[in-house]
Amino acid sequence: MNFAQLLFPDFSLILIGYLVCRFTPLNRPVWAQVEQLVYFLFFPVLLFQSILKSPLDIGAASNLVGAGWALGLGGIALAYSVPHWPGFKGHFAARQHAGSAQVAFRFNSFIGLALADKLAGAQGLAVMALLIGVIVPLMNIGAVWPMARHGQRGFMRELVRNPLIIATASGLIANLAGFSIPGWLEPSVSRIGGASLALGLMAAGAGMQLGALNHAKLLGVALLAIKHLLMPLLALALTQVFGLNPVQTTILLMFSALPTASSCYVLAARMGYDGAYVAALVTVSTLLGMLSLPLALGVLRAWPAT
Numbered sequence: 001m002n003f004a005q006l007l008f009p010d011f012s013l014i015l016i017g018y019l020v021c022r023f024t025p026l027n028r029p030v031w032a033q034v035e036q037l038v039y040f041l042f043f044p045v046l047l048f049q050s051i052l053k054s055p056l057d058i059g060a061a062s063n064l065v066g067a068g069w070a071l072g073l074g075g076i077a078l079a080y081s082v083p084h085w086p087g088f089k090g091h092f093a094a095r096q097h098a099g100s101a102q103v104a105f106r107f108n109s110f111i112g113l114a115l116a117d118k119l120a121g122a123q124g125l126a127v128m129a130l131l132i133g134v135i136v137p138l139m140n141i142g143a144v145w146p147m148a149r150h151g152q153r154g155f156m157r158e159l160v161r162n163p164l165i166i167a168t169a170s171g172l173i174a175n176l177a178g179f180s181i182p183g184w185l186e187p188s189v190s191r192i193g194g195a196s197l198a199l200g201l202m203a204a205g206a207g208m209q210l211g212a213l214n215h216a217k218l219l220g221v222a223l224l225a226i227k228h229l230l231m232p233l234l235a236l237a238l239t240q241v242f243g244l245n246p247v248q249t250t251i252l253l254m255f256s257a258l259p260t261a262s263s264c265y266v267l268a269a270r271m272g273y274d275g276a277y278v279a280a281l282v283t284v285s286t287l288l289g290m291l292s293l294p295l296a297l298g299v300l301r302a303w304p305a306t
Contacts, residue, residue, distance in 0.1 A: 004290050006114065007259065010201055011286050014262075014279075017205025031206040034199055039266045042196030044167035049189050050109060051133045051171030052181060064127065065134050067235075067242040067252055072135045074234050075105030076142040078226045082219065092216035098150040099273025100219065102143035103281045104226040106261040109136070110197055111289070115254050119297070120247050127251040133175060136168045143264070147271045164263065197262070204265040208279035215277050220284070227285060228292035231256040236300045250301060257296035259289035 020026050079101040082088060109132050116128035144162055160166075181189055213220055235256035239249040265282050269275030 006111065007286055007289050010108065010111065010259070010262070011283070013198055013201035014205035014208065014283050014286065017202030018208050019205075020202070021206035028206070031203055035203050035207075035266055035269055038196055038200050038203060039263075039270045040163050042192055042199060043263050043266065044163040045189060046193035046196040047136065047164060047167040048171040048174075049181065049193050050113075051129075051136065051168060052175050052179070053129075061127070061130055061248070063242040063244060064130060064248045064252070067238040067244060067248075068131045068135050068255075069138065070238050070242075071231070071235055071252065071256060072105065072138045072142070075226065075231050076139070078230055079104035079142075079223060080146070082222045082226075085222065088218060088222065092219040095150050096216045096274060096277070097219060098146035099268045099271070100216075100223060100264075100278050100281060101146055102139075102264050102267065103260045103278065103285060104223040105231070106139050106143060106264055107255065107258040108261055108286075108289075109258075112255055112258050115258075115293075116251055119250055119254065123247050124251055127248055128255070131251065131255055133172050137165065137172060140165045140168055143267060144271075147268070147273060164267065200262045200266055204262050204279045204282050207265055207269060207275045208283055209276040210280050210283070212274065212276040213280045213284075215274060220277075220281055223281065224285060224288060227260055228257065228288045229295075232292060232296040232300055235296070236303060250297070253296040253301050254293065257289065257292035260285040 017031075021028060021031055082101070082104075083092075083094065083097055109128075112128055112132075113125065116124035120127070140162070144165065148157075232253060235252050238244075239252055244252060260282055262282055265275055265279040268278040
């Protein structure tokens, strides 16, 4: 499978956003408004639709749900623990870590859905949809908590007001209740979702300053190592602990190695953190996905059979 070709559209949109912002009249003030539109409307609609459109049978896949939650909690714990790693103390500000920790455990669900379809067809899509439904709320909470804490905004206040968390929680509730988007509304919702993906990636490019990686080099290395090395290794261990079947194993390993979510940048920027630094990490993570996906789906997937 050509992972470079699969990841190229995301990377190219980041690059287009970067070029448009710096070499056309569509500069930062324009993109600041785009970020607000994506954050408060487009991304929430997309998350709600993604969770709602695939039936979730949590009871029938309890082992997968357990493995997914363990993977999510493990990634969050690793990201939060970075300031306490030997030799890391004092190399970056706590606020810098709070805004960027999410990069280590969040994921690009759109690349994941495309890969799941190619790897395992309808069954793979169903497994991926279940993971999205049960893990996205957890990871959004994990992303918001350190920023709310360091911003002294109040954690619960930020949770109940955060549009991404509202969308994922309401989508999960609506899915489990058996609701669906009416046929006459589906095309409009789908178009909004498609626009959110493109605009979110372009906004990340517009806000990106690769030089911003110098703000905290060691922190960036640690977060990307968690995302693209430690998370796949943890996923491999969890497939054994929870006894997942071959399709579930494949999808969980793929899920663990996905590039980080483009909305990391939007969330950090809207909450007043170093958006340029997070955007640069999103870009590097997209490139590293070309290495971590073959690792997870080639080397690690074959490991239990050897």
